[in-house]
Amino acid sequence: MKFKRIAIANRGEVAVRIIRACEELGIETVLLHSEADVGTRAYRLADKKICIGPAPTAESYLNIEANVNGALAGGAEAIHPGFGFLSENSHFARKVIEAGLVFIGPSPEATETLGDKVSCKNLAKKLGLPLVPGYEGEDQSVEKLISEAEAIGYPVIVKAAAGGGGRGMKILKNFSEARELIESAQREALSAFGSSKVFLERYLDRAKHIEFQIFGDATGKVVHLFDRECSVQRRHQKIIEEALSPSLTVDLRKRMGECAVAITQAAHYRGAGTVEFLLQDGQFYLMEVNTRLQVEHPVTEEVLGVDLVKAQILTAQGDPVFIDRAVFQPRGHSIECRLYAENPYLGGVPSTGMLGRVHFPEGPRRRFEYGFESGDEITPYYDPMISKVIVWDETRSRAIQKMIRVLKDTTVFGVHTNIPYLIEILSHPEFIQGKMTTRFIETYFAQPIAEPSLTDAEKFFVEEAQRRVPRAGTQNLTSSSASIGDEVSAVWMKSWRGV
Amino acid sequence: MKLVVEHPRAGQVAGEAEFVNGKLWIHLNGRTICIDTEEKASRSKGKKGKNLGVVAPMPGKVTKILKSVEDSVLTGDPVLVMEAMKMEYTLKSDKDGQLKELFCKVGDQVPLGKLLAKVES
Numbered sequence: 001m002k003f004k005r006i007a008i009a010n011r012g013e014v015a016v017r018i019i020r021a022c023e024e025l026g027i028e029t030v031l032l033h034s035e036a037d038v039g040t041r042a043y044r045l046a047d048k049k050i051c052i053g054p055a056p057t058a059e060s061y062l063n064i065e066a067n068v069n070g071a072l073a074g075g076a077e078a079i080h081p082g083f084g085f086l087s088e089n090s091h092f093a094r095k096v097i098e099a100g101l102v103f104i105g106p107s108p109e110a111t112e113t114l115g116d117k118v119s120c121k122n123l124a125k126k127l128g129l130p131l132v133p134g135y136e137g138e139d140q141s142v143e144k145l146i147s148e149a150e151a152i153g154y155p156v157i158v159k160a161a162a163g164g165g166g167r168g169m170k171i172l173k174n175f176s177e178a179r180e181l182i183e184s185a186q187r188e189a190l191s192a193f194g195s196s197k198v199f200l201e202r203y204l205d206r207a208k209h210i211e212f213q214i215f216g217d218a219t220g221k222v223v224h225l226f227d228r229e230c231s232v233q234r235r236h237q238k239i240i241e242e243a244l245s246p247s248l249t250v251d252l253r254k255r256m257g258e259c260a261v262a263i264t265q266a267a268h269y270r271g272a273g274t275v276e277f278l279l280q281d282g283q284f285y286l287m288e289v290n291t292r293l294q295v296e297h298p299v300t301e302e303v304l305g306v307d308l309v310k311a312q313i314l315t316a317q318g319d320p321v322f323i324d325r326a327v328f329q330p331r332g333h334s335i336e337c338r339l340y341a342e343n344p345y346l347g348g349v350p351s352t353g354m355l356g357r358v359h360f361p362e363g364p365r366r367r368f369e370y371g372f373e374s375g376d377e378i379t380p381y382y383d384p385m386i387s388k389v390i391v392w393d394e395t396r397s398r399a400i401q402k403m404i405r406v407l408k409d410t411t412v413f414g415v416h417t418n419i420p421y422l423i424e425i426l427s428h429p430e431f432i433q434g435k436m437t438t439r440f441i442e443t444y445f446a447q448p449i450a451e452p453s454l455t456d457a458e459k460f461f462v463e464e465a466q467r468r469v470p471r472a473g474t475q476n477l478t479s480s481s482a483s484i485g486d487e488v489s490a491v492w493m494k495s496w497r498g499v
Numbered sequence: 500m501k502l503v504v505e506h507p508r509a510g511q512v513a514g515e516a517e518f519v520n521g522k523l524w525i526h527l528n529g530r531t532i533c534i535d536t537e538e539k540a541s542r543s544k545g546k547k548g549k550n551l552g553v554v555a556p557m558p559g560k561v562t563k564i565l566k567s568v569e570d571s572v573l574t575g576d577p578v579l580v581m582e583a584m585k586m587e588y589t590l591k592s593d594k595d596g597q598l599k600e601l602f603c604k605v606g607d608q609v610p611l612g613k614l615l616a617k618v619e620s
Contacts, residue, residue, distance in 0.1 A: 057585075167585060184580070187562065188587045235586070350557050350584050356519035357526075380558045384584045408529030414519040420530065454532070457509035461527055462534060464504040465516035469523065 002317055003027050003078050006104070007071035008046070010082030011061065012371035013387055014295075015042035018080050021309040030074030032067050034060035039376045050074050055381045061085045062194070064092045068099045078102035078316055080309075084383065087292040088115045088162070089194075104316045106216070106270050106291050113267040114289040117161050117199055120263070124286050127266060129259050132278065132285045134201035136161070140186075145200060146178045152202050158182055160189030161197035168192055169236045171203050204285070206437045207278040209233065210245050212260035213300045215311060216269040218318045224257045225300050225308075226330050232425060234348070234441045239418070240425060241296035242335045243303045246396055246434030247279060256284055263289065271312050272297070278438075295338070295388070298367060302334035302392040333396040335403050337422045339412070340384045344421035347448035352378050356413030365392040366406055378415050386417070396434065400426050424449055550594040552578070552618030555609045559583030564605060566616070570598045578616050579603075596620035 005028040008018050015031060019042060022029045031046035036055035043049055050070040053060035060066065062085060071079050079096050081087035081104070090108035097103055105111070114120045118136040125131065135148035149156040149172055158181065160168030168189035170181040182198070190196040213225040229245035230238045248256070260275035263286065274294050276287040297308045304327050311321040322328075342348045354377045360368040370387030372378065378386060391406055393399040404426050407419050428444060430436050454462065503513045514527035523534040552572075563580035566572060572592045581588050596618045603615045 180577070184587060184589070187580075188582075191562070191582065191587075192585060352558060354520060356517045356524055357515060359515075380583050382584065411515055411526040411531065413515075413517050413524035413526070413531070416533065417531070452530070455509075457506045457512050458527055458532075460506045460509075461502070461504050461512045461514060461516075462523075462525060462532065465502055465514075465525055466523060466534070468502065469500060469516045469518055471518050471521075 001077075003102070003313065005030060005047075005074070005076045006313070007032055007050075007067075007074055007076035007079045007101075008042070008082065009061070009067045009071070009079050009086055010084070011037050011040065011042060011382065012385070013369045014082040014293075014371075015040075016045060016371050017369055018082060018309055019045045021307065021313060025310060025313060027313070030071065030076045032070040032074075034381075036379050036381055041371050041373055041376070048074050055379065057085070057381065064089070064095050067092070068095050068101070071096070071101055072099055076101065078104050078313075080104040080312070081292065083292050083295055088290070090115065102316050104271065104312050106273065107268065110267045110269050111291045114264065114269070114273070115162070115291045117159065117288050118197075120289055123266060124263055127262055129263060129286050130284060132201045132204065132287065134199060136199040140197055142179060142182050145182050145198070146175070148200055149178055149182075150175065152200060155203040155205060157201050157203040158185040158198050159201065160185065160193055160195070161199055162193040162195045163189055168198065204278050204280045205439060207280040208245070208247050208436070209238075209276065209438050210248065210256065210279050210284070211274050211276040211294075212257055213294070213297070213308070214260050214264045214269065214273050214275055215308070215321070216264065216271060216273070216315070217321050218270070218315050219320075220268060220270075222261050222265040222269055223322070223328070224260050225304055225306065225327070227253060227256065228294075228296055228299055230296060231436045231438050232431070232440055233438055234445075238296065238338065239340075239441070240335065240337050240422065240431075241299055242333065242396070242399075243299035244330055244333070252279070252282075252284065259284075259286060271315050272308050280437075295385075296336050298369065298388065298390045299334040299336045302365070302367070302390060303330040303332060304328070305331075332392055332394045333399040334390060334392045335396075335399045336388055336390045337403060337407065337426075338385050338418075339387045339389060339410075339422075340418045341378045341386050341415040342384055342418055343416035344418050344449050345416075345451040348418070348421075350380065350384050351416040352380050354378075354414050357411055358413070359411040360387075360389070361406055361409035363406070366402075367391070386412070386415070397432070400432060421445070421449055550618075551614055552592055552594065552596075552598070553590045553614075553616040554593075555581065555611055555613045555615055556588075556590070557581070557583045558611045559588075559609065561603045561605055561607045561609060561615070562587065564601065564603075566598050568598055568601060572596065572598055572618055578618075581609075590615070592616070592618050594618050594620060 007030040019029045028047040030048040032052045052066040052070045086092040090111040093103040093108040156172045158170045170185045172178045186196040209230045216222040227245045228243045230241040232240040272293045274290040277284045341351045367390040391402045502516045516525045525532040559581045562582045576592050577589045599619045600617045
């Protein structure tokens with residue numbers, strides 16, 4: 001069957017990404033959005049839009065019934081869940097199917113087997129794949145979890161069983177902080193994924209995060225589309241990703257790729273998915289499987305010349321994908337930077353408000369995935385990622401050099417962004433040598449970066465601008481961006497370093 | 500708007516500049532600068548050390564309160580937990596003393612800069 005209309009149960013840049021793929025395939029789109037997301041690029045680009053609830057995610061983007069009803073009301077035949085929100089919720093996938101719609105993603109059974117980290121580990125064990133030592137039992141009492149953490153040996157990482165994206169994850173360094181952090185992880189897990197279930201793992205303290213993109217086609221065949229490295233993470237949230245990883249030998253790449261295909265093939269996986277590994281001292285451990293498209297999928301697309309979102313849609317229609325065998329020959333190097341709305345000079349405190357000028361410097365093999373434009377508001381309700389910048393070049397060092405220039409030429413006014421932070425990371429010797437581990441950020445960037453002082457010429461420019469630029473530039477009368485009271489700035493300067 | 504100024508020694512300096520909600524935003528020499536005259540004035544006042552207890556460092560939702568009124572707290576003690584942009588943040592007291600008053604309850608959506616818990620030495 002060929003879809004005529006697809007509903008998008010997501011927001012921001014990924015909703016735009018899906019709309020573009022649909023447009024190219026001649027498919028109409030219905031955007032299922034919250035009340036807060038009327039002023040976004042996806043809203044302006046979608047063919048139809050249906051409001052599914054108020055701003056809080058529990059009442060809109062995480063509301064299964066509202067999303068299914070919205071898709072039906074919009075006349076869609078299929079739902080693309082994007083990433084985050086309901087994308088890895090098998091209950092949602094079931095409801096979509098029960099309503100007579102196609103869920104663009106794996107079957108609910110595959111999501112349950114692989115997405116639940118505990119059952120995923122059980123499957124990996126059965127297949128003899130390497131795992132990190134840990135506890136994934138049903139007894140979720142804090143006492144039991146603490147005693148298991150003791151048995152595994154600190155440091156121990158607590159993770160949400162249903163989670164991803166760094167939410168509900170905490171590292172226990174010793175007994176004294178175990179209780180507070182386990183409870184906090186359970187609360188975050190409940191709030192972000194609707195289940196407070198957590199599990200424990202030994203925390204590998206100098207590991208690299210390597211993941212393999214896998215894809216199951218409509219005939220049931222699973223292939224891998226090579227690897228990405230995402231070792232640059234802060235609070236378990238990825239910041240910079242690249243393809244391919246600079247850390248793999250030919251032999252490791254082959255063995256890890258086979259491992260990624262083995263576990264997903266065993267679960268009869270369909271569509272795009274990712275198998276995440278930790279690599280430490282030449283040993284790799286299977287960490288988890290993300291049963292959805294990843295935020296960082298564009299770097300794989302750039303080195304292989306594929307369109308993963310289109311491939312997802314075609315597979316859901318029962319059509320063949322990756323017909324050209326040349327897609328299995330990676331070329332060059334691609335890097336993605338996530339632009340977050342935060343203040344890098346204050347340790348990453350979220351920055352909300354209305355966007356002024358937004359400008360991305362176009363050029364060959366530069367790609368900008370963004371969900372907000374000038375006049376749109378960055379609200380505190382959702383993830384702080386406002387866009388992604390992706391570059392490709394023939395070598396890794398040229399890709400780094402290119403990314404730095406592109407970031408310098410990118411303008412976002414109205415909210416602070418992490419661009420200065422990204423540039424410092426990209427310029428760090430350990431990153432340039434490709435030696436970074438998942439502790440790279442906490443080791444070198446634990447403190448807020450220093451705001452460089454202005455040169456005389458720059459000060460002169462600022463003074464001139466204050467005189468010559470009209471004050472009534474971009475303004476939003478309904479904006480809630482409060483002016484900062486005198487007590488707050490002192491707190492900002494201190495307390496944000498520790499969180 | 501695009502702005503070109505003539506510096507007496509450095510010559511031409513070109514960049515982008517725009518006021519957004521009262522703050523001046525500038526993109527110059529590959530970096531973005533935000534000029535907020537009000538903020539500067541208040542920050543220097545804040546440096547005098549007017550610590551009050553716990554102030555919301557961002558807009559968000561209060562998800563847990565860890566201390567009760569009349570509890571004694573030390574600087575750095577966790578007092579409450581907030582959630583913003585889907586991440587959880589533990590807010591700590593910025594002074595030693597006794598918790599005198601709470602200005603929020605679990606579930607409250609609080610604005611940036613709101614005093615949430617007052618601590619007196």
